[in-house]
Amino acid sequence: MLSWANQFSICCFLDNNQYTGKHHSYEWLLAADALTFFSPDKNIFDSLQHFYETNNDWLFGHFGYDLKNEIEKLSSSNTDNIQFPDIFLFQPRIVIYGDDSVITISCLQDDPSDVFKAIQALAINNIRQVPSNISIPVQSRISKEEYLRTIPLLQQHILRGDCYEINYCIEFFAEDVTVNPLNIYQQLTNISPNPFSCYYKCNDKYLFCASPERYIKKQGNTIISQPVKGTIQRNNTNNYADENNKMHLQESSKDRSENVMIVDLVRNDLSKLCREGSVHVEELFGIYTFPQVHQMISTIEGELKDNINLAAILKATFPMGSMTGAPKKRVMELIEQYEQTKRGIFSGAVGYITPEKDFDFNVVIRSIMYNANKKYLSYQVGSGITFYSNAEQEYDECLLKARAIEKMLK
Numbered sequence: 001m002l003s004w005a006n007q008f009s010i011c012c013f014l015d016n017n018q019y020t021g022k023h024h025s026y027e028w029l030l031a032a033d034a035l036t037f038f039s040p041d042k043n044i045f046d047s048l049q050h051f052y053e054t055n056n057d058w059l060f061g062h063f064g065y066d067l068k069n070e071i072e073k074l075s076s077s078n079t080d081n082i083q084f085p086d087i088f089l090f091q092p093r094i095v096i097y098g099d100d101s102v103i104t105i106s107c108l109q110d111d112p113s114d115v116f117k118a119i120q121a122l123a124i125n126n127i128r129q130v131p132s133n134i135s136i137p138v139q140s141r142i143s144k145e146e147y148l149r150t151i152p153l154l155q156q157h158i159l160r161g162d163c164y165e166i167n168y169c170i171e172f173f174a175e176d177v178t179v180n181p182l183n184i185y186q187q188l189t190n191i192s193p194n195p196f197s198c199y200y201k202c203n204d205k206y207l208f209c210a211s212p213e214r215y216i217k218k219q220g221n222t223i224i225s226q227p228v229k230g231t232i233q234r235n236n237t238n239n240y241a242d243e244n245n246k247m248h249l250q251e252s253s254k255d256r257s258e259n260v261m262i263v264d265l266v267r268n269d270l271s272k273l274c275r276e277g278s279v280h281v282e283e284l285f286g287i288y289t290f291p292q293v294h295q296m297i298s299t300i301e302g303e304l305k306d307n308i309n310l311a312a313i314l315k316a317t318f319p320m321g322s323m324t325g326a327p328k329k330r331v332m333e334l335i336e337q338y339e340q341t342k343r344g345i346f347s348g349a350v351g352y353i354t355p356e357k358d359f360d361f362n363v364v365i366r367s368i369m370y371n372a373n374k375k376y377l378s379y380q381v382g383s384g385i386t387f388y389s390n391a392e393q394e395y396d397e398c399l400l401k402a403r404a405i406e407k408m409l410k
Contacts, residue, residue: 181199
């Protein structure tokens with residue numbers, strides 16, 4: 001199915017990887033080929049609302065981190081070698097979704113049975129032709145020494161009262177590389193299957209995402225956000241040690257303080273959109289297990305006021321607090337000052353909007369970005385810096401988050 005979708009210049013595959021939970025909707029979704037698309041470079045939010053309201057159909061796509069510049073008086077001038085647009089939404093020609101027992105093919109112009117036959121034929125022709133081994137030499141945009149020098153500078157901003165917490169990210173990259181996009185995605189999700197994974201192709205730009213985090217979901221009048229703050233390594237060879245790691249994360253005062261800061265930020269964001277008294281923390285400091293790490297995840301929920309539109313929701317909540325810190329505007333200024341790579345689609349969001357105007361978007365982390373035209377591959381990782389952070393430990397956390405990607409590329 002992915003081989004078939006990949007023949008189009010635009011496609012998006014979202015995979016839940018069989019994780020279950022209260023807020024689960026689809027096991028997987030695939031959108032292929034664009035009938036119409038939306039990617040303006042000015043008056044974005046006015047245009048977005050019109051596009052959202054006049055397209056009573058599925059929409060898929062992304063919001064890039066630098067959409068922040070349309071929300072606040074901010075700018076972005078760091079290096080960007082991937083070059084995803086700040087926003088891109090498309091109305092697909094074909095949508096396919098399913099679970100363990102039923103696959104649904106929805107088409108505006110095609111016969112679903114023809115689509116099914118085309119996928120079957122292509123799968124038979126292409127089976128086992130994807131190479132299994134790759135080796136890509138990856139460089140770091142900044143050295144470990146430079147990283148260690150930067151953390152105390154960020155902590156000085158915290159000491160002065162500029163901010164409480166700042167998410168600081170670094171880039172790893174490879175130049176002049178040619179990869180098989182499907183192979184990269186399949187290997188990444190084999191190593192690290194996560195509930196908000198996606199394969200996203202936007203012309204010559206690709207995202208291979210193994211994210212564990214939901215940015216925001218709307219279902220009817222209910223809106224939820226599930227920030228991830230708090231990470232500890234798995235021990236997959238010793239169950240007792242693995243449970244100890246899990247308990248250590250649960251009881252970590254540092255991780256709890258990081259998590260609750262972002263929970264308060266999200267509560268404040270949602271209170272701008274929701275009925276008075278409806279915003280509440282459904283779960284605080286939940287510990288969830290993934291192939292490489294245990295994560296601390298909280299869930300905040302609210303009931304939307306009447307006539308709250310998509311543009312208003314984005315303006316109030318984007319970028320997500322787990323990828324900025326608090327207070328949001330000031331830390332975004334510091335991120336621009338201290339990071340050396342434009343984030344682009346990284347720490348943005350990919351997802352879908354239904355014909356009923358519900359939606360679900362992830363947080364783009366644990367991801368590889370690839371510009372096929374420039375032959376440039378990149379991934380970014382980061383952590384939340386507080387006054388009590390240890391620079392060496394924060395650097396180790398960055399490497400831990402990149403481990404699945406590093407393992408796959410080497």
